[in-house]
Amino acid sequence: MTGYNNSNGGEVNTASNGNGHSNGHSNGHSNGNKSADYTAQENPTYPYEVIQEIADFITKGAGVRPKIGIICGSGLGSLADIIQDARIFEYEKIPNFPVSTVEGHAGKLVVGTLEGATVMAMQGRFHFYEGYPLAKCSMPVRVMKLCGVEYLFATNAAGGINPRYGVGDIMLMHDHVNMLGFAGNSPLQGPNDPRFGPRFPALTNSYNKDLINKAIEIGKAMGIESNIHVGVYSCLGGPNYETIAELKALRMMGVDAVGMSTVHEVITARHCDMKVFAFSLITNKCATEYNDKKDEEPSHDEVMAVAKMRQKDCCELVSRLIRELAMGSA
Ligand SMILES: O=P(O)(O)O[C@H]1O[C@H](CO)[C@@H](O)[C@H]1O
Numbered sequence: 001m002t003g004y005n006n007s008n009g010g011e012v013n014t015a016s017n018g019n020g021h022s023n024g025h026s027n028g029h030s031n032g033n034k035s036a037d038y039t040a041q042e043n044p045t046y047p048y049e050v051i052q053e054i055a056d057f058i059t060k061g062a063g064v065r066p067k068i069g070i071i072c073g074s075g076l077g078s079l080a081d082i083i084q085d086a087r088i089f090e091y092e093k094i095p096n097f098p099v100s101t102v103e104g105h106a107g108k109l110v111v112g113t114l115e116g117a118t119v120m121a122m123q124g125r126f127h128f129y130e131g132y133p134l135a136k137c138s139m140p141v142r143v144m145k146l147c148g149v150e151y152l153f154a155t156n157a158a159g160g161i162n163p164r165y166g167v168g169d170i171m172l173m174h175d176h177v178n179m180l181g182f183a184g185n186s187p188l189q190g191p192n193d194p195r196f197g198p199r200f201p202a203l204t205n206s207y208n209k210d211l212i213n214k215a216i217e218i219g220k221a222m223g224i225e226s227n228i229h230v231g232v233y234s235c236l237g238g239p240n241y242e243t244i245a246e247l248k249a250l251r252m253m254g255v256d257a258v259g260m261s262t263v264h265e266v267i268t269a270r271h272c273d274m275k276v277f278a279f280s281l282i283t284n285k286c287a288t289e290y291n292d293k294k295d296e297e298p299s300h301d302e303v304m305a306v307a308k309m310r311q312k313d314c315c316e317l318v319s320r321l322i323r324e325l326a327m328g329s330a
C-alpha cells in the first residue's frame with residue numbers, strides 16, 4: 001500500500017508479521033508575579049495569561065520560538081536527547097508547571113533544533129491517573145501553542161489489541177476512541193477561552209493525513225514497513241491495565257491499541273488548530289482470551305524495556321519526518 005486513506009479502516013500493513021500522588025498540583029514556584037497567585041487546584045483550567053507567562057518564560061530562556069512540539073511516551077525520552085543546541089528546563093523550575101511522577105518520564109522540557117527545525121520536546125507527560133485533571137495534563141500543549149508551535153508530534157507506549165500487531169510495531173494513529181470522554185471528562189471542560197479555540201471543536205480530521213502518508217513512506221525507506229500500521233488508539237484512565245472483558249469490548253469498538261494518554265493532548269491541540277501527528281509503540285500484546293499465563297500480563301517494566309529496544313527506530317522515524325517538514329515536503 002502506498003498511501004493512507006481514511007476509508008480503508010486504516011490498515012496499512014497487508015502482510016501479517018505474526019511476531020509477532022497528587023503533588024498538590026502546583027510546584028510551589030513563586031516568581032513574585034501574577035502566576036504565583038494561581039493554583040490549578042482551585043481551577044484546573046489555566047487562564048490564558050498564566051499559559052502566556054509560562055510560554056514567555058520558555059521562549060525567553062531558550063531564545064527561539066519552536067515550530068514543532070514533541071511529547072515523548074513512556075521510555076521514549078531519547079526522542080528529546082537527539083535535539084541539538086538543547087536548552088533544558090526542568091519542570092520544577094518552570095512557573096506553574098506540574099511535575100512528572102511516572103518512571104520513564106524524566107520531567108524536562110528540551111528546546112532546540114532537530115533536522116533544521118526548531119522544536120520543543122516534553123521528556124515526560126502528565127497522566128490522569130497521576131491525580132491531575134485532564135486540563136492540567138494537556139496544559140503544556142497550550143504552552144506549546146503560545147510558544148509558536150504549529151505541529152504536535154505525540155508518542156506513546158500502548159498495548160496492541162489488534163491481533164496482527166506485534167510487540168515493537170509502530171501504529172500511526174489515524175483516529176481515537178476517547179473512553180474518558182465517554183465518561184463525561186474532557187480537557188476542554190469549563191469556561192472556553194476563544195483565544196485558544198471554539199467552544200465546540202470538530203475532531204473528524206484530527207490526525208494529519210499528509211504526515212501519516214509521509215511516515216509510511218519513511219517506514220518503507222527504513223525497511224520497517226511490515227512493522228508499521230495505521231490504526232485507532234483508545235485512552236483509558238489507568239493506572240491499572242485492562243481486564244479481558246474490557247479488551248474484548250475495545251476490540252469490538254474498532255480499537256487497535258490502548259493506553260492511558262495522548263487523546264486529551266490531541267483534543268487540546270486540535271482545539272487550538274495545531275496539526276497533529278501521533279504514534280503508538282506497541283510495547284505488549286493484549287490478551288483477549290482468558291488464560292492463566294502470568295508472563296502474558298502487562299507490566300510497566302516490560303513497557304519500558306520494549307521502548308528502550310525500539311527507541312532507535314522511533315527516533316529515526318520522528319527525525320526523518322521533521323526533516324521533511326523542515327524542507328517543506330511534508
Ligand atoms: O502513554 P504513555 O505516557 O507513553 O505511557 C503508557 O505506559 C504507561 C503504562 O505502562 C501508561 O502511562 C501508559 O499511558
Ligand SMILES: Nc1nc2[nH]cnc2c(=O)[nH]1
Binds near residue numbers: 159236238241242
Ligand atoms: N492501558 C494500557 N496502557 C498501556 N501502556 C502500555 N501498554 C499498555 C496497555 O496494555 N494498556
